Amino acid sequence: MTEAWAHVLVSSLHLFAVLVFTLGRVSMSRQLGHFGLLYRFTISSAAILVPTNLACIATPEGTVHQLVFSISAAAVACIAIMAWASRHRRDDAERPRTVLAIGAHPDDLELACSATLARLVDEGHQVHALVMTHGAVGGDAAVRPDEARRGATYLGLTSVEVHDLPDTHLEDHSSEMIRIIETAIQRHDPHLILTHSRHDQHQDHVAVHWATCRAGRNHPAILCFESPSATSEFSPTVFTDVGGYLDAKQMAVALHANQSDKPYMADAVLQGAATFRGRQARLEQAEGFEVIRLPLFRGIL
Numbered sequence: 646m647t648e649a650w651a652h653v654l655v656s657s658l659h660l661f662a663v664l665v666f667t668l669g670r671v672s673m674s675r676q677l678g679h680f681g682l683l684y685r686f687t688i689s690s691a692a693i694l695v696p697t698n699l700a701c702i703a704t705p706e707g708t709v710h711q712l713v714f715s716i717s718a719a720a721v722a723c724i725a726i727m728a729w730a731s732r733h734r735r736d737d738a739e740r741p742r743t744v745l746a747i748g749a750h751p752d753d754l755e756l757a758c759s760a761t762l763a764r765l766v767d768e769g770h771q772v773h774a775l776v777m778t779h780g781a782v783g784g785d786a787a788v789r790p791d792e793a794r795r796g797a798t799y800l801g802l803t804s805v806e807v808h809d810l811p812d813t814h815l816e817d818h819s820s821e822m823i824r825i826i827e828t829a830i831q832r833h834d835p836h837l838i839l840t841h842s843r844h845d846q847h848q849d850h851v852a853v854h855w856a857t858c859r860a861g862r863n864h865p866a867i868l869c870f871e872s873p874s875a876t877s878e879f880s881p882t883v884f885t886d887v888g889g890y891l892d893a894k895q896m897a898v899a900l901h902a903n904q905s906d907k908p909y910m911a912d913a914v915l916q917g918a919a920t921f922r923g924r925q926a927r928l929e930q931a932e933g934f935e936v937i938r939l940p941l942f943r944g945i946l
């Protein structure tokens with residue numbers, strides 16, 4: 646005999662799981678492995694079992710009620726176990742490292758190297774981000790800084806600073822950028838700095854590159870990432886294996902909804918670039934970096 650309250654309970658738990666996974670899908674897709682599978686299972690289970698349990702309440706009790714309740718309880722238990730078991734392990738890295746990533750515009754880091762940043766975070770390293778502008782020329786400056794913060798939160802970055810220097814005119818503000826970057830280097834003491842390449846057709850990207858080189862003049866490890874506006878001279882010699890992290894990159898880029906009409910935001914473009922650099926690196930998928938300096942024997946990461 647199964648009381649009505651038991652059917653209400655399992656139905657409520659199903660609906661609660663659907664609500665939590667739907668509202669939290671952006672952050673949970675980074676925190677839980679195989680989130681898509683878990684989400685689909687929860688939705689399908691709720692779609693079948695919630696109406697069935699409600700039908701049980703409205704009909705005279707019988708053994709079928711017990712069966713429906715047992716299946717529903719088992720499904721709820723499966724959802725809970727799957728969610729617990731699929732948590733990404735963020736083991737503390739054997740040698741935790743600190744990385745400082747510097748971009749000109751709110752979406753630059755996500756587009757260029759977010760798969761690498763996500764992997765660094767998952768491996769237990771600290772990643773700090775600096776963004777120089779609100780991106781007012783290329784989009785809506787009222788929303789883009791928040792998109793940068795959401796992207797950083799999604800990736801699990803330790804911190805992000807979004808500055809408001811004039812978009813497209815960064816070359817006129819190199820002293821200010823150098824001061825901002827010097828302060829960040831002093832504060833975070835990074836083992837590795839990531840920045841734009843000089844092989845880029847956007848003047849702001851090139852300005853950030855030179856400001857980083859100047860501010861990091863005494864730093865031993867600086868790599869340059871590949872923006873969609875990189876020129877054909879961009880020639881990476883260091884590659885990061887980002888197999889399993891393309892989804893995270895696509896989601897991080899998609900969070901910049903204000904830029905969604907730009908062709909380089911498309912999943913297929915991001916996938917093509919990762920596959921191309923992966924082939925060069927003899928990996929399945931990779932992000933490529935040019936080297937300013939990289940000490941061979943200090944073991945940066």
Ligand SMILES: [Zn+2]
Nearest residue numbers: 749750753847
């Ligand atoms: Zn940019």
